[in-house]
Amino acid sequence: MKPHMPGVLVTDALLRKSLAAVRSLGRSGYPVTVAESTRFTPAGFSRYCGERWISPSPVDSPDDYAEWLIGRAKKQPGLVLMPMDEASVRIVLEQERELAPFSWMLQPSLASFRLAADKYETARAAESLGMACPKTVRPSAEAELLTFAKDNGFPLVVKPLHSSGSRGIRIVENEAALRAAYAQVTADFGEPPMIQQYIPPGERLDAALLIDSEGRTAASFVQREVRHYPVKIGPSTVQESIEAPELVEQAETLLRKLGWRGIAEVEWMRDPRDGELKLMEINPRYWNSLHLAIQSGVDFPLLHVRLALGERVEPVRRYRIGQMTRNLLPGDLLHALSVRKVRGLQPPLFGSRGLPVEDDILSWRDPMAAAGFMMSCARYALDAGMWRSLLKR
Template sequence: MNAPVLVTDALLRKSLAAVRSLGAKGIPVYAADSTRFTPTGFSKHCAGRLLSPHPSEQPEDYAAWLVETAARMPGLVLLPMDEATVGITIAERERLAALSARFLQPDAEPFRRAADKYETVRAARELGMETPFTWMPQDEKELAAIAASEAFPLVIKPRHSSGSRGIRFVHNAEALGTAYREAAAGGPPPMIQQYIPPGERLDAAILVDAQGRLAASFVQREVRHYPADIGPSTVQESIAMPELAEQAAALLAKLGWRGIAEAEWMRDPRDGRLKLMEINPRYWNSLHLAIQSGVDFPYLHYRLSLGERVEPVTSYRIGQVTRNLLPGDLLRAISTGAWRGLDPPLLGKGGRPVEDDMLSWRDPMAAAGFGLACARYALDAGMWRKMFKR
């Protein structure tokens, strides 16, 4: 009999992709979130909806709930989907393991370094990878030196964030000092990077087994985004770029990684070179594309969590396209006014294979769950921010 699985963060479309993948194989999958109104929970492939505390706002309560859930479901496989739930699973590793819960996650230190954008840049530079010029000023003197470098425009970034949240753009020395002090006053000191104009964005997803061996890799190109310039992707395409997967694997190996992660690059339009931007130490929201292209990360992750050995999956269908019409691509069209002449079109396939990562005649109730979530949380900015994570 297949071991049951707990998939967290059911509001997110990556969680829906994971539940559909596992449930279609006859694996009992339970979806958890702090709300019952989620696309994942309404999927026909979901065996049950679980209501949890909010992992970011109530981490101690969530940890207790997770341990209690594992105690009620012996042999449960844990598939945490987002950064907060991954971090709590890692922190509770010993208690969960004592309850016979199974999971494949990195140790605390590799997770901390991968989640820290500055530590990621440092590790990448040590491997000879190109990144934006990055500074971490320790005092006002170092901040003044950056201001005098004439490297503007600059970007002030939180060391821990997702997507474009918390980012500030500055164009002169006076603005840098003011914006940096404001950002530092609101939390941990941020980092400063040289601004790279918007360019092609590429992502490499990697799954590493418990012994540090590569289990799967996949590379995609981001086609459209919302917000249009700096937001998460709303349309993605699978591409062949094994050298990027190799770089991602090397970077994660340097960190001592285990489990799933995704690395992001952007092509600098000034010199045409790819620059590593960050690591997402978790599943990414466009997971559906990898599954549709032939790299079933959730199922491979499930098998590895059970201690099975899998043959590495590094080849897949090229040119596969997925789209997030609701709400991402539709909001992009509304905000930019670009409704026609899109490739692929906003609606339809346009001559090549395109699949929506939520809308499906084979699983229509997921869209109903999304609609209920929108109605219930229409005025809740926090819920909308969560849906627009990378």
């Protein structure tokens, strides 16, 4: 480790994307600290993690988390802040004035983040650019809700404006179910949801971009989602690197409209009825299959830290195609159990059979990360909220 290299604080250490970031930065010589509301985390047990800090939960106690983070930044000035999930990113942006004098960061403006995090605003932005996306409405009254259903037919999708993975999404088949789902999602999330035209499950593709402080693309990467849990609408459990420059171009156009800086992932799904790719949402944060991009040659965390420190980097647009990442624990194992199929999966559930596939937690080079995952499972076996965190995209 070089003595002059600044420390990096990686938040949300329970998530496997945080483990990927810790491994990346630790291998490059950066002293890495992780933060989470528990000590039992994959990233915290990684050989590449220097310190583990216990923090309040950014989801359950955002005010306490903000106070804690500002205090830490003042005590240890010069840290590079890498908030990894939506709640922690939001708090960093809300407290940017307090944090900026003591920390390095490359993040979007709060206004840009709010637009990207709002699925309805994302759909509106995409439509204004002429991009294909499902018909979407945010009803202000029940009459508007029923009019949209009448015009578009069932099934329809009731979707929270702010959520990750499949959390809160309801597929409804009739008017009674629509009314009930609309009321339930409103109650669960504290705001009315949007209603979206249903697209039958199809191929899902994701484009990830890192935008520098001047609005230029510093790195781009595209992946195909191979398997999911839950099977039809859940986060991916296996991914494959692919080449799709047209999706990178669309993602750049959309993020440029939002004035984006920093990291983001844009998602599409192919409509099997007409074969057209339709934009679904923006993830204004790191995504949980981050390991695949790093494995394929696009080291987003390392580039992100270097840009946050004011360094110039050569744009990275070329990477290895056909690489695969699997999340065996727990996602892909749950996929196999749900489809009642262990043999015959490609890539296989266990091992590689000669395919370029790696697990994003299990690693002989960093075995204690898996121990941290198992400890977190044992510690929070009955905590539904913690399991949602472990399963999310």
